[in-house]
Amino acid sequence: MEESIAAGGLDPISAFALVGAIGVGAQWLAWRLRMPAIVLMLVAGILIGPVSGIFDPDRDIGPLYEPMISLAVAVILFEGGLTLSLNTLRDAAEGVKRLVFIGAPLGWLLSALALHYAAGLGWESSAVLGGIMIVTGPTVIAPLLRTSRLARRPAALLQWEAIVNDPLGALAAIAAFEVIVVLRTATDWGGAFFELATGGLVAVVLGAVGGYGLSWALRRAKVPEYMKVPVLFVVILAVFAASDAVLHESGLLAVTIMGIVLANANLPSYEEMRRFKEHATILLVSGVFILLAASVDFTALGQLNWRAAVFVAAVVLLARPLTVYGALASTKLPWKERTLIAFTAPRGVVLVAVAGLFGERLMALGIDDAVLIGPLAFVLVAVTVIIHGFTLAPVARALGLTAAETPGVLIVGGSRLTVALAEALKENKVPVLLTDPNRTSLRAAREAGIPTFFGDILSEAAEHRVEILNYRTALAATNNDAYNTLVATDLAPEFGREFVYQTAREKAEHVRHALPASLGGRPFGDKSTYNMLNQRMWQGWEFRVTGLTDEFTLTRYRDQRPEAVIMAQITKDGQFQFVTDDEELRVPAGASVVALIPPAELEKIDAPRKGGGQGEPTGGGPGPTSTAKPAAALPK
Structure with missing residues (x-):
C-alpha cells in the first residue's frame, strides 16, 4: 500500500471507497442544487482522474476494472428491462407508441448516418453507437422534468420514451455488436449466421428461463422475504455469465430479457425489486460513471476535431427533430408539443456506460475508429445535458407548455x-x-x-x-x-x-x-x-x-x-x-x-x-x- 501511494496510486480498497464517496456525493449534491447529477459526476470523475491523477482505474483497480464495468452495465440494463411493463405500454398514449415503434428504429438509422457522415466513423462503429443513442437518458429526464415543471402530456411522452427506449437502445447496440463479432470471427456467412442465431437464441432462452423461474419461485414463496433481493442479484449474474460464455456480450441481451419478463409477471414482490433497482441503479450508475470519467484519455479526446461538433449539431438539430416529427406525423398532438419533444433529448449514464464498454470490445476486434466511440459519447452527453438542463424550462414557458408555476x-x-x-x-x-x-x-x-x-x-x-x-x-x-x-x-x-x-x-x-x-x-x-x-x-x-x-x-x-x-x-x-x-x-x-x-x-x-x-x-x-x-x- 505504501509503495502504491508513493507511486502516486491508490490501493484497491481506497479506490473503491473513493469511487463510492465521489459518486454518491455527486448525486446528493445534485439533488441539493437541483441540477442533473450526471454533470457533477462527469466533472468529479475527470477531476480525480485525468486532471489530478489521484485515481486511475487501470492502475489502481487493474484487471478488475473491465469485469466490474461489464457486471454493472448488466445490472443497469436489467433495471431498464424491469421498467418495461407491456400493460403500461399498451395503455400509453398513441404518441408514446409511435416514439417507440417508429421513433426508435428511425432514430437508430438517423444517428448512425450522423455518426458516419458527420463524425466520420465507419459503418460498424456507427451501427453500434447509433443503437445506443436511441436511449434518451431516463436518469436525466426525470429530474429535468421535475425542475422544469412541464405540462402533463409532453412530460409523459418524454418520460415514457426514455423508460421504454432504455432497454431497446441497449438491445439495438447488442444486436449490431453481435452481428459484427460473428462476421469478423466466422469463416463463412453460413457459420456466422448460425453462431449469431445460436447465441441470440441462447440469450433469449436464458433470460426468459431466468425470469420465469424466478417469478415462479417468488410467487410460490420458495424464497424467504429477506433473501429475495440477494437471490435476484445472484440470478442476474448467473444468467449474464452463462449467456456470455456461449456468445460474447450476449449476456447483456439475456439480463434485459429477464428484466422484461419479471416486469410483466405481476409479482406481489415487485416492490422489493423496485427498491432493489432504485438503490442498485444509484450506486452502480454513480460508480460506473465515475470510473468511466476517471479513465477518460485526453489523448483520445484530442483526436476529436471539428467533425465532433458537426456530429453533435447534426444529432441535436437534425436527427432528433426528424425522428420525432416523423414518428408523430399524422397525430393530433399540437405542433408546440411536437417541437418541445423534438428538441429535448438529453443523453445519460447508460449511453456513456454502454458506449464505453462496446468501444473497447470493438477495438479488441481490430476496429480502429472505435477508439472515438467513448469520447463522442462523452461529448454528446455533456452537451445535451447542459443544453437541455438550462433551456428546457425557458423553452417550455415560451411555448406555453409548463404546468402550474406554483407547486x-x-x-x-x-x-x-x-x-x-x-x-x-x-x-x-x-x-x-x-x-x-x-x-x-x-x-x-x-x-x-x-x-x-x-x-x-x-x-x-x-x-x-x-x-x-x-x-x-x-x-x-x-x-x-x-x-x-x-x-x-x-x-x-x-x-x-x-x-x-x-x-x-x-x-x-x-x-x-x-x-x-x-x-x-x-x-x-x-x-x-x-x-x-x-x-x-x-x-x-x-x-x-x-x-x-x-x-x-x-x-x-x-x-x-x-x-x-x-x-x-x-x-x-x-x-x-x-x-x-x-x-x-x-x-x-x-x-x-x-x-x-x-x-x-x-x-x-x-x-x-x-x-x-x-x-x-x-x-x-x-x-x-x-x-x-x-x-x-x-x-x-
Whole structure:
C-alpha cells in the first residue's frame, strides 16, 4: 500500500471507497442544487482522474476494472428491462407508441448516418453507437422534468420514451455488436449466421428461463422475504455469465430479457425489486460513471476535431427533430408539443456506460475508429445535458407548455376538514387537488369548484391521470389511520419525506397494536387526529389565511389569536409549506399564515368588518383576511 501511494496510486480498497464517496456525493449534491447529477459526476470523475491523477482505474483497480464495468452495465440494463411493463405500454398514449415503434428504429438509422457522415466513423462503429443513442437518458429526464415543471402530456411522452427506449437502445447496440463479432470471427456467412442465431437464441432462452423461474419461485414463496433481493442479484449474474460464455456480450441481451419478463409477471414482490433497482441503479450508475470519467484519455479526446461538433449539431438539430416529427406525423398532438419533444433529448449514464464498454470490445476486434466511440459519447452527453438542463424550462414557458408555476398541494381524503382547507388554499392561488376513492366524499369539493380525482391515489389510474409534477406537498387525511400511513409511506419517495404529512393517528390501547413510527408522514398541524380536527370544524372553527406586515407581525398575530392553530405558511412568491410546530415558523413581512381559528376569535376578527370598521391588516394588500367556511352540506 505504501509503495502504491508513493507511486502516486491508490490501493484497491481506497479506490473503491473513493469511487463510492465521489459518486454518491455527486448525486446528493445534485439533488441539493437541483441540477442533473450526471454533470457533477462527469466533472468529479475527470477531476480525480485525468486532471489530478489521484485515481486511475487501470492502475489502481487493474484487471478488475473491465469485469466490474461489464457486471454493472448488466445490472443497469436489467433495471431498464424491469421498467418495461407491456400493460403500461399498451395503455400509453398513441404518441408514446409511435416514439417507440417508429421513433426508435428511425432514430437508430438517423444517428448512425450522423455518426458516419458527420463524425466520420465507419459503418460498424456507427451501427453500434447509433443503437445506443436511441436511449434518451431516463436518469436525466426525470429530474429535468421535475425542475422544469412541464405540462402533463409532453412530460409523459418524454418520460415514457426514455423508460421504454432504455432497454431497446441497449438491445439495438447488442444486436449490431453481435452481428459484427460473428462476421469478423466466422469463416463463412453460413457459420456466422448460425453462431449469431445460436447465441441470440441462447440469450433469449436464458433470460426468459431466468425470469420465469424466478417469478415462479417468488410467487410460490420458495424464497424467504429477506433473501429475495440477494437471490435476484445472484440470478442476474448467473444468467449474464452463462449467456456470455456461449456468445460474447450476449449476456447483456439475456439480463434485459429477464428484466422484461419479471416486469410483466405481476409479482406481489415487485416492490422489493423496485427498491432493489432504485438503490442498485444509484450506486452502480454513480460508480460506473465515475470510473468511466476517471479513465477518460485526453489523448483520445484530442483526436476529436471539428467533425465532433458537426456530429453533435447534426444529432441535436437534425436527427432528433426528424425522428420525432416523423414518428408523430399524422397525430393530433399540437405542433408546440411536437417541437418541445423534438428538441429535448438529453443523453445519460447508460449511453456513456454502454458506449464505453462496446468501444473497447470493438477495438479488441481490430476496429480502429472505435477508439472515438467513448469520447463522442462523452461529448454528446455533456452537451445535451447542459443544453437541455438550462433551456428546457425557458423553452417550455415560451411555448406555453409548463404546468402550474406554483407547486401545489395534493390532499387525500374528502371531508369537511379537507374541503375547507382546499377552499382556503384555492382562494390564495395555491394549486390543490382533492382525491378520494368514494365519489360521494368529493361532492362538496366539486360544488366548490375544487379540482378532484375520483379513485385511489395509489392506483395505476392515478399514476396516469394525476399530474404529480404539479404538486410538491401531500397530505393524507382520511378517517383511516392505516390507509393514511400507507399513502404517506408510498408517496414519500416521490415527494420527499419532508413534504408528506398525515393526520395524527389515534392512540392504540397497547403499544404493540400501534403502527410503526418509522412508517407514514410528518404530523399535520398541532398533531390532532382526524376525528379531533373534524369535530372542530363542526364546532364552527374555520380556516383563515392572513398576511403579515412590518406592523402586523407574527407576534401580534399570536397575541390577537392565542387559540388559533397555525397549519401552514405561504411565502411572498406563493410557495406553500405545512408547519408542525413554532420552530418551523419563519414568516417574514409579506408572507401569510394558514390557521384554523375557533369561533370566539372569529367573532372578534369579523366584528369590525360587520360594523363597518377597518379590520385587521392582511399583508397581501387591502381587503379582508381570506376565509373558507365549511358548507353545511359537507359530509362528516
